[in-house]
Amino acid sequence: MQLRGLERWISLVRLLALPFVIAAVAAATFPHGTWAMWARITTIAFAAGAVGLFALARSDIGSRHQIAQSLVAQLFDTGVLTAYVMVFAFERGTPVQQILYIDLAAACVRFEILGGLALAGVSAPIVAGFEKLRTDQLKTAFSWRLVTFQTGLEILMALIVGWLVRRLAAEGAHAEARAEEAERLHEAERQTVEELRRLSALRADFVSLVSHEVRTPMAAVIGSARTLAQRWRELTAPQRDAFLALISDETDRLAALIGEVLDSSRIDAGTFSYSFDELDLAALIGDTVSTAELHRDSVKIVTRIAPDLPVVHGDRARLRQVLTNLIDNAVKYSPEGAPVDVWARAENGSVLVQVADHGAGIAAEDQRLIFEKFGRVRGTASKPGTGLGLYIARAIVEAHEGKLEVSSALGEGSTFTLTLPAH
Numbered sequence: 221m222q223l224r225g226l227e228r229w230i231s232l233v234r235l236l237a238l239p240f241v242i243a244a245v246a247a248a249t250f251p252h253g254t255w256a257m258w259a260r261i262t263t264i265a266f267a268a269g270a271v272g273l274f275a276l277a278r279s280d281i282g283s284r285h286q287i288a289q290s291l292v293a294q295l296f297d298t299g300v301l302t303a304y305v306m307v308f309a310f311e312r313g314t315p316v317q318q319i320l321y322i323d324l325a326a327a328c329v330r331f332e333i334l335g336g337l338a339l340a341g342v343s344a345p346i347v348a349g350f351e352k353l354r355t356d357q358l359k360t361a362f363s364w365r366l367v368t369f370q371t372g373l374e375i376l377m378a379l380i381v382g383w384l385v386r387r388l389a390a391e392g393a394h395a396e397a398r399a400e401e402a403e404r405l406h407e408a409e410r411q412t413v414e415e416l417r418r419l420s421a422l423r424a425d426f427v428s429l430v431s432h433e434v435r436t437p438m439a440a441v442i443g444s445a446r447t448l449a450q451r452w453r454e455l456t457a458p459q460r461d462a463f464l465a466l467i468s469d470e471t472d473r474l475a476a477l478i479g480e481v482l483d484s485s486r487i488d489a490g491t492f493s494y495s496f497d498e499l500d501l502a503a504l505i506g507d508t509v510s511t512a513e514l515h516r517d518s519v520k521i522v523t524r525i526a527p528d529l530p531v532v533h534g535d536r537a538r539l540r541q542v543l544t545n546l547i548d549n550a551v552k553y554s555p556e557g558a559p560v561d562v563w564a565r566a567e568n569g570s571v572l573v574q575v576a577d578h579g580a581g582i583a584a585e586d587q588r589l590i591f592e593k594f595g596r597v598r599g600t601a602s603k604p605g606t607g608l609g610l611y612i613a614r615a616i617v618e619a620h621e622g623k624l625e626v627s628s629a630l631g632e633g634s635t636f637t638l639t640l641p642a643h
């Protein structure tokens with residue numbers, strides 16, 4: 221039960237009841253001055269308490285100590301109602317003791333069945349006291365029947381009303397849980413839609429990218445071949461060599477592109493195969509770096525490999541592919557001539573290989589994207605590429621039970637770290 225809202229409501233009802241109580245006390249003809257005095261004292265106490273509880277229900281303290289507030293309010297109500305039952309006990313034919321039912325209802329709403337039963341127990345001596353006062357006053361015989369009848373009725377009411385209140389609370393909680401669940405489902409759906417939209421945008425980018433990546437080298441190859449065919453005799457030997465080298469480079473680029481597209485679809489289909497072996501990573505890194513340097517005179521690759529690097533269990537060709545991709549990227553996305561560092565060392569039962577560059581860096585919000593299929597950072601689109609390299613690299617590393625991560629900041633270069641379990 222929402223005690224906070226409940227106490228606010230009851231405190232308002234108390235204030236509304238106040239004028240009626242005052243009118244009733246004013247209109248009554250008490251048998252004795254003492255009775256009138258007690259009636260007035262009770263009413264003053266009631267008025268003061270009603271105002272105080274009204275303020276409490278709307279205060280910070282009330283909202284911080286809700287159960288304590290309800291307990292105080294319950295004690296106050298019981299006290300005041302008991303006092304009125306006694307004060308009006310002299311009235312012949314008015315069943316004043318029945319106002320205790322109101323108290324019972326409040327106890328049920330506040331504390332469910334247990335609260336109701338406790339109140340029924342408390343009210344039995346009150347009703348007995350009332351009967352005693354009344355029979356003394358009216359000079360009639362004391363009857364236990366009134367006490368047992370009212371207490372029995374109160375117990376039944378506590379059982380029924382308390383149960384109702386508990387059920388309401390349970391239903392409220394259930395409805396709330398369902399609303400939360402619906403909210404969560406809705407949120408999950410929204411995220412899925414968002415993700416699908418992002419993927420489909422990536423795919424659309426990819427189509428234009430690949431068509432560009434295919435068309436440019438094709439045009440170069442076709443143009444060079446035509447020129448060679450039509451003007452073979454007029455061309456000097458170095459010119460012919462240049463055209464042939466161009467054809468060779470561009471067809472390499474096409475083959476690499478097709479290779480990446482095929483690899484990524486094999487990864488998606490789960491048919492990308494590996495052949496694991498014991499591997500000397502230091503030698504593999506040395507080889508890969510030499511090959512990378514072979515094509516580029518301007519790039520300086522600084523290698524630092526810790527001695528006694530542990531052996532790893534891996535697929536030589538695939539890991540070479542990963543290293544080549546990392547080194548190629550480091551060169552590709554750095555200014556002309558900037559050095560690239562390749563380090564390797566053992567750490568906590570793993571082998572770490574790091575490829576660091578002094579390029580433009582990758583913004584934090586793009587560091588997830590670059591490992592996704594076709595994921596490329598906007599602005600790097602002027603460089604050739606498909607956005608498949610790191611996707612394939614990560615898949616390969618994960619198949620080795622390793623990790624491939626990036627740490628980078630815009631303007632500060634990037635460091636890609638490959639972690640492989642030592643064998």
Ligand code: ADP
Pocket residue numbers: 545549550551553554577579580581582590591595596597598600604605606607608609610611634
């Ligand atoms: P590609 O290089 O073919 O675009 P990759 O999957 O290898 O594909 O790389 C994805 C993207 O990550 C690149 O397009 C580039 O935006 C970014 N990137 C990768 N490596 C680096 C790097 N060393 N420095 C800056 N950006 C990088």
